[in-house]
Amino acid sequence: MRVFATYNIKGGVGKTATAVNLAYLAARDGARTLIWDLDPQAAATFYFRIRAKVKGGAKKLLKGKRPLDATIRGTDFEGLDLLPADFTYRNMDLDLVRSKRPTQQLASLLLPLSLQYDYLFLDCAPSISLVSESVFVATDFLLVPTIPTTLSLRTLDQLDQYLQERGATRPRILPFLCMVDRRKSLHKRICAGGIEHHPDMLETIIPYSSLVEQMGLHRAPLAEFAPTAEPARAYEDLWAEIVNRISL
Amino acid sequence: MNPSPLSFEVESRDQGLQALGRVAETCPARVQSHPERRSAYLDTFDWRIYRNGGSLLSSREGRATVLRWKSLDGTPHHRLRVTEPPAFVWDLPASPLKTALEPLVEMRRLMTRLVLVFPSDTLEVLDVNQKIVARIRLEAATAIAPGSSTPEATLPILLTADPVRGYDKQFRSLLSLLKRLPGLRPTASSQFDSALRLLGIEPSSSDHKLRIRLTPDIPSEAAARRIHARLLETIRLNEGGVREDLDTEFLHDFRVAVRRTRSALTQIKGVYPQDVTERFKPEFAWLGQVTGPKRDLDVYLLKMPEYRASLPEHIQEHLEPLQEYLSRHQGLEHRRLVQALDSERYVRLLQEWQEFLTDSNGRGSPDDAVAPQAEVPIGRTASTRIWKAYRKVLKRGRSIGEDSPAEPLHRLRIDCKKLRYLLEFFRSLYDEQEIGSLVKALKRLQDNLGDFNDLEIQQASLRRFADDMFQEGLATGDTLMAMGRLVDRLEAKQTEERQKFEREFAKFASKKNRARFRALFADQSTAAS
Numbered sequence: 001m002r003v004f005a006t007y008n009i010k011g012g013v014g015k016t017a018t019a020v021n022l023a024y025l026a027a028r029d030g031a032r033t034l035i036w037d038l039d040p041q042a043a044a045t046f047y048f049r050i051r052a053k054v055k056g057g058a059k060k061l062l063k064g065k066r067p068l069d070a071t072i073r074g075t076d077f078e079g080l081d082l083l084p085a086d087f088t089y090r091n092m093d094l095d096l097v098r099s100k101r102p103t104q105q106l107a108s109l110l111l112p113l114s115l116q117y118d119y120l121f122l123d124c125a126p127s128i129s130l131v132s133e134s135v136f137v138a139t140d141f142l143l144v145p146t147i148p149t150t151l152s153l154r155t156l157d158q159l160d161q162y163l164q165e166r167g168a169t170r171p172r173i174l175p176f177l178c179m180v181d182r183r184k185s186l187h188k189r190i191c192a193g194g195i196e197h198h199p200d201m202l203e204t205i206i207p208y209s210s211l212v213e214q215m216g217l218h219r220a221p222l223a224e225f226a227p228t229a230e231p232a233r234a235y236e237d238l239w240a241e242i243v244n245r246i247s248l
Numbered sequence: 249m250n251p252s253p254l255s256f257e258v259e260s261r262d263q264g265l266q267a268l269g270r271v272a273e274t275c276p277a278r279v280q281s282h283p284e285r286r287s288a289y290l291d292t293f294d295w296r297i298y299r300n301g302g303s304l305l306s307s308r309e310g311r312a313t314v315l316r317w318k319s320l321d322g323t324p325h326h327r328l329r330v331t332e333p334p335a336f337v338w339d340l341p342a343s344p345l346k347t348a349l350e351p352l353v354e355m356r357r358l359m360t361r362l363v364l365v366f367p368s369d370t371l372e373v374l375d376v377n378q379k380i381v382a383r384i385r386l387e388a389a390t391a392i393a394p395g396s397s398t399p400e401a402t403l404p405i406l407l408t409a410d411p412v413r414g415y416d417k418q419f420r421s422l423l424s425l426l427k428r429l430p431g432l433r434p435t436a437s438s439q440f441d442s443a444l445r446l447l448g449i450e451p452s453s454s455d456h457k458l459r460i461r462l463t464p465d466i467p468s469e470a471a472a473r474r475i476h477a478r479l480l481e482t483i484r485l486n487e488g489g490v491r492e493d494l495d496t497e498f499l500h501d502f503r504v505a506v507r508r509t510r511s512a513l514t515q516i517k518g519v520y521p522q523d524v525t526e527r528f529k530p531e532f533a534w535l536g537q538v539t540g541p542k543r544d545l546d547v548y549l550l551k552m553p554e555y556r557a558s559l560p561e562h563i564q565e566h567l568e569p570l571q572e573y574l575s576r577h578q579g580l581e582h583r584r585l586v587q588a589l590d591s592e593r594y595v596r597l598l599q600e601w602q603e604f605l606t607d608s609n610g611r612g613s614p615d616d617a618v619a620p621q622a623e624v625p626i627g628r629t630a631s632t633r634i635w636k637a638y639r640k641v642l643k644r645g646r647s648i649g650e651d652s653p654a655e656p657l658h659r660l661r662i663d664c665k666k667l668r669y670l671l672e673f674f675r676s677l678y679d680e681q682e683i684g685s686l687v688k689a690l691k692r693l694q695d696n697l698g699d700f701n702d703l704e705i706q707q708a709s710l711r712r713f714a715d716d717m718f719q720e721g722l723a724t725g726d727t728l729m730a731m732g733r734l735v736d737r738l739e740a741k742q743t744e745e746r747q748k749f750e751r752e753f754a755k756f757a758s759k760k761n762r763a764r765f766r767a768l769f770a771d772q773s774t775a776a777s
Binding site: 078 | 314315326327328329342343344345377378379380412413414415
């Protein structure tokens with residue numbers, strides 16, 4: 001099982017849209033795919049029309065008292081399952097602190113899933129906390145949606161540096177530019193500079209589009225309601241590029 | 249664990265639609281209807297996927313093709329979305345499905361063995377958020393088998409309830425509702441099974457095994473005819489695939505059947521009238537000969553990936569001209585082969601051979617003399633012939649020392665092959681387990697001898713190809729050097745195989761195996777003579 005996490009310290013940069021659309025495409029290709037909505041705001045869960053409720057909440061789940069297995073729900077799409085969000089996830093930090101090995105806990109919970117799924121997508125809440133640290137430990141590839149502003153690129157640098165200081169070989173960072181408005185010359189300039197500055201930066205650019213926002217209206221991945229539109233195509237390209245990149 | 253899908257048989261599509269309607273009255277639901285869906289079951293000519301307990305279903309979904317590999321009991325294993333249905337496993341992108349299929353299917357073509365055409369209606373059972381919590385599929389399918397004598401069959405109409413993970417409660421109440429509806433009978437048989445049964449297809453009997461059932465007391469001539477008839481059937485079955493060059497195994501199986509036919513003609517001595525043996529022996533030798541060049545090129549093309557991988561990465565591309573050379577010649581040799589199959593000589597050979605085998609009188613003409621061994625019970629003939637062939641193998645094998653040249657090893661390989669064919673022809677006359685273990689022991693020795701011989705032929709062929717390519721101006725210095733390195737590697741491997749021979753032969757000729765051969769074959773044959 002390969003584990004991806006969509007992560008950014010900043011909110012509102014398209015993390016959930018990325019996790020939902022990429023997980024959908026992975027499953028459509030034929031991979032057994034699971035998405036875990038770790039964000040108490042439960043956007044991914046909402047997109048799949050699933051109730052954001054986990055019996056016993058984060059506490060029981062993290063203690064291993066309620067196996068993840070029993071919480072998983074099938075989405076409307078073949079091969080794609082979801083572990084729903086729960087409002088108690090907002091206190092996950094506190095629950096982790098109480099466990100014996102706070103940063104390892106998440107990774108060990110995922111172990112039993114590794115035979116059932118080819119890909120796991122962790123959709124993380126925007127923050128830097130004990131939860132993010134646990135996610136880093138459990139993750140192979142960190143997908144970082146980055147909007148083309150100077151501040152965002154600076155944040156990306158900080159994340160890069162932080163990961164390097166941790167010294168571990170994992171996770172590998174896979175940043176890409178999103179919410180790009182090609183009419184803005186600033187965006188164009190920053191895109192060019194961003195790709196130059198970050199050798200890991202994926203080449204696919206996700207354009208700004210109101211269609212992405214409409215996912216909340218349709219409560220479905222883009223490819224389901226606007227399959228030929230530009231952003232849907234962009235996510236397809238992004239997924240193809242990622243598959244190619246990680247198989248190297 | 250998670251609940252499994254449950255199928256019901258219904259009398260008519262209308263009855264099924266009524267059932268869907270009844271369910272829709274009790275909960276939010278919507279219907280997705282399709283006037284005509286098509287699914288194709290892909291498998292090899294010899295049903296390798298089925299015989300390994302699986303099925304590979306290919307269906308068009310939008311512009312893509314989705315492949316689903318399931319167990320015969322319906323448990324899904326792998327799914328893969330591709331742009332086109334694959335002709336060979338190597339056409340698939342790297343994926344768990346490819347990895348799983350590769351060892352089963354190997355070089356065989358994935359052919360459409362069965363097509364299901366059906367109008368489909370799916371009822372999606374929803375919750376308050378319009379989320380699907382279960383599905384009920386109604387499928388009234390017609391099965392079509394391309395190239396079968398029974399081309400079409402109407403399958404039982406199935407209503408299948410599919411659970412969605414995590415919604416067990418909803419699924420259970422759906423099932424209890426369905427079970428209460430009139431006219432729904434739970435069924436365990438799948439559409440695939442029903443289709444095979446109704447079309448009279450028996451995939452399990454389509455492997456390489458000869459499966460000739462003999463009893464010891466039937467006359468030798470009748471037994472030989474039965475063996476030859478089975479081999480002729482194999483020749484005919486594979487001819488179409490050979491002509492169309494569907495994959496390399498049609499020709500391979502065709503040639504093996506020809507070789508076995510010749511071997512049976514010469515090894516089961518004195519059962520046919522002399523003139524029959526003399527008439528057909530050279531004809532089957534000819535058939536072996538005219539099909540040889542194409543097979544050789546098939547083999548080298550199949551080996552190319554292995555050749556490439558055996559060289560350092562940076563010189564692998566230098567083998568490209570070899571690949572082109574082989575492909576071009578393969579095309580030429582295939583055309584020559586088809587010409588031979590179209591020839592009067594071939595058509596007459598098969599026709600006359602068939603006539604001889606089915607001639608109820610048993611002989612070409614009434615005044616022919618009965619062959620000396622024709623009436624001897626096959627049990628005795630078989631033991632005599634096997635015992636003789638076995639002793640020949642032992643004698644030749646023992647005469648080979650560490651310093652012996654390659655020649656006696658090649659002869660031993662041929663002796664072993666003859667023995668192997670005899671054991672296979674007469675397998676049904678002996679205890680299955682005993683003879684099975686002897687065949688296995690022989691096979692190990694044959695593998696060693698076969699590899700040794702193969703590696704020698706490969707070196708000689710590569711030299712010949714290099715020469716040809718040089719003459720034709722196809723090979724650069726780089727290519728010739730790369731091929732030279734290949735030959736070196738093959739030579740080293742051949743030496744390795746040669747060094748294994750003494751040990752392999754000793755194992756085959758062990759005291760234990762000798763006692764087994766003696767017990768099975770010697771007593772019967774000496775008792776007769």
